[in-house]
Amino acid sequence: xxxxxxxxxxxxxxxxxxxxxxVTGRRExxxxxxxxxxxxxxxxxxxxxQEMGIYNDPELQRYVSDIGQRMAKISERPNLPWTFQVxxxxxxxxxxxxxxxxxxTRGIMPFLDNEAELAGVLxxxxxxxxxxxxxxxxxxxxxGGVGLLALQIFVPAARPFGDLAGQSLGVLFLRYGRDDELQxxxxxxxxxxxxxxxxxxxxxxxxxxxRLDEAAGDRKGVPNWLSTHPEPLARVKDIQPxxxxxxxxxxxxxxxxxxxxxxxxxxxxxxxxEQGIVRGAAFLHPVLRFRLDFxxxxxxxxxxxxxxxxxxxxxxxxxLRLVENPQGRxxxxxxxxxxxxxxxxxxxGAPARIDNLDAFIGVxxxxxxxxxxxxxxxxxxxxxxxxxxxVGIAPSQLFRQADGAISASIRTFRSISAAEAENIRPSRVxxxxxxxxxxxxxxxxxxxxxxxxxxxxxxNNSAPGxxxxxxxxxxxxxxx
Ligand SMILES: [Zn+2]
Numbered sequence: 354x355x356x357x358x359x360x361x362x363x364x365x366x367x368x369x370x371x372x373x374x375x376v377t378g379r380r381e382x383x384x385x386x387x388x389x390x391x392x393x394x395x396x397x398x399x400x401x402x403q404e405m406g407i408y409n410d411p412e413l414q415r416y417v418s419d420i421g422q423r424m425a426k427i428s429e430r431p432n433l434p435w436t437f438q439v440x441x442x443x444x445x446x447x448x449x450x451x452x453x454x455x456x457x458t459r460g461i462m463p464f465l466d467n468e469a470e471l472a473g474v475l476x477x478x479x480x481x482x483x484x485x486x487x488x489x490x491x492x493x494x495x496x497g498g499v500g501l502l503a504l505q506i507f508v509p510a511a512r513p514f515g516d517l518a519g520q521s522l523g524v525l526f527l528r529y530g531r532d533d534e535l536q537x538x539x540x541x542x543x544x545x546x547x548x549x550x551x552x553x554x555x556x557x558x559x560x561x562x563x564r565l566d567e568a569a570g571d572r573k574g575v576p577n578w579l580s581t582h583p584e585p586l587a588r589v590k591d592i593q594p595x596x597x598x599x600x601x602x603x604x605x606x607x608x609x610x611x612x613x614x615x616x617x618x619x620x621x622x623x624x625x626x627e628q629g630i631v632r633g634a635a636f637l638h639p640v641l642r643f644r645l646d647f648x649x650x651x652x653x654x655x656x657x658x659x660x661x662x663x664x665x666x667x668x669x670x671x672x673l674r675l676v677e678n679p680q681g682r683x684x685x686x687x688x689x690x691x692x693x694x695x696x697x698x699x700x701x702g703a704p705a706r707i708d709n710l711d712a713f714i715g716v717x718x719x720x721x722x723x724x725x726x727x728x729x730x731x732x733x734x735x736x737x738x739x740x741x742x743x744v745g746i747a748p749s750q751l752f753r754q755a756d757g758a759i760s761a762s763i764r765t766f767r768s769i770s771a772a773e774a775e776n777i778r779p780s781r782v783x784x785x786x787x788x789x790x791x792x793x794x795x796x797x798x799x800x801x802x803x804x805x806x807x808x809x810x811x812x813n814n815s816a817p818g819x820x821x822x823x824x825x826x827x828x829x830x831x832x833x
Pocket of ligand 1: 477481529534537
């Protein structure tokens with residue numbers, strides 16, 4: 354709640370004023386000064402890092418940051434406190450926060466085919482900041498009452514539970530209109546071409562996004578670039594005249610493909626075990642050494658602050674969180690207090706043992722702003738100086754029906770051995786030279802079948818259904 358409240362206060366303190374747009378030079382209504390943009394960025398940055406995690410690869414971070422900084426320096430707003438960070442998220446995405454804070458996901462990296470595409474994505478996000486789209490959009494969403502999405506999910510007063518699954522990753526994915534998107538594409542192409550990268554990197558990656566949309570399936574339910582940057586294929590067409598103009602009379606553009614793919618060789622693909630990993634209906638955490646089995650068929654979302662699962666076709670959720678408990682306080686007290694803070698009152702509860710660990714299992718009731726009531730069953734489990742909170746939440750009329758699956762899932766919590774933990778390894782990107790007779794399907798199979806052939810083709814700048822070219826070096830995904 355702190356995040357949203359603070360952001361609202363900042364906005365309430367603003368006075369609508371006219372500001373000059375740095376890109377167009379036009380005067381326009383703005384609710385935000387540059388200082389306010391910067392302060393919002395500085396306030397959001399730690400929250401984003403906490404929610405998403407920073408990908409642990411200093412060399413890759415430096416590489417991405419260098420490319421971003423070079424473009425920011427030649428942009429219309431070189432003096433913003435620009436930062437470029439790779440967040441540890443498997444979804445394909447990139448986003449900008451007012452003030453010059455740019456984030457690109459680990460998950461987008463394998464789908465970029467060269468450095469010009471990377472520069473194009475970073476340049477596009479820089480463009481949203483320099484043209485003040487992010488500030489305007491932020492103003493619009495805040496004043497429109499949508500606000501930033503709070504990071505706490507337990508608070509029924511803050512928002513209906515129905516939105517929970519779609520929001521757990523969506524810290525502040527701003528939605529832009531098509532005009533803003535085209536302008537950001539144009540700015541991105543211009544920034545990168547000024548520095549010698551091929552501006553065709555922008556439409557090339559948009560084409561990949563379009564194919565990814567068509568080949569979707571592995572990534573459903575995860576907010577991604579497409580949900581905030583719609584219609585990539587229409588944009589491929591829109592940006593072509595700009596690219597043609599920028600390329601006129603020049604033949605010296607680089608894509609730096611070989612260096613780029615060498616740098617993403619070995620990058621984690623899909624879930625990172627350091628943040629826990631989803632295997633079917635199970636969630637395993639090799640660092641914290643536990644396992645929980647969610648009900649079969651539920652859609653699971655893993656973020657650094659929590660794991661959420663949603664029943665198919667119903668607003669029934671389970672959430673796993675943990676709190677530190679170094680003093681070993683009384684479990685029942687922790688349980689009742691934490692649920693009360695989340696807006697639930699205790700109906701019944703009793704001490705229990707789960708996997709030979711001390712636990713307190715209770716049933717609770719809560720009410721949302723709109724008057725809707727919810728039932729919840731929560732287990733608070735003491736394990737390794739922490740309390741693991743496993744909660745199932747359903748609208749009151751569904752609770753009795755859902756409670757069987759929730760109860761059974763809660764009971765599956767267990768510790769895992771060092772040997773089991775050792776065997777949980779991430780899938781990674783690897784490089785492979787295509788041989789005669791290879792197909793995308795055979796190459797996908799070679800890596801252990803962790804990626805669909807269609808997705809592998811898209812990752813290599815190719816349409817699904819095409820054949821890989823013998824002798825070319827391609828990106829593949831190998832199981833851990
Ligand atoms: Zn955009």
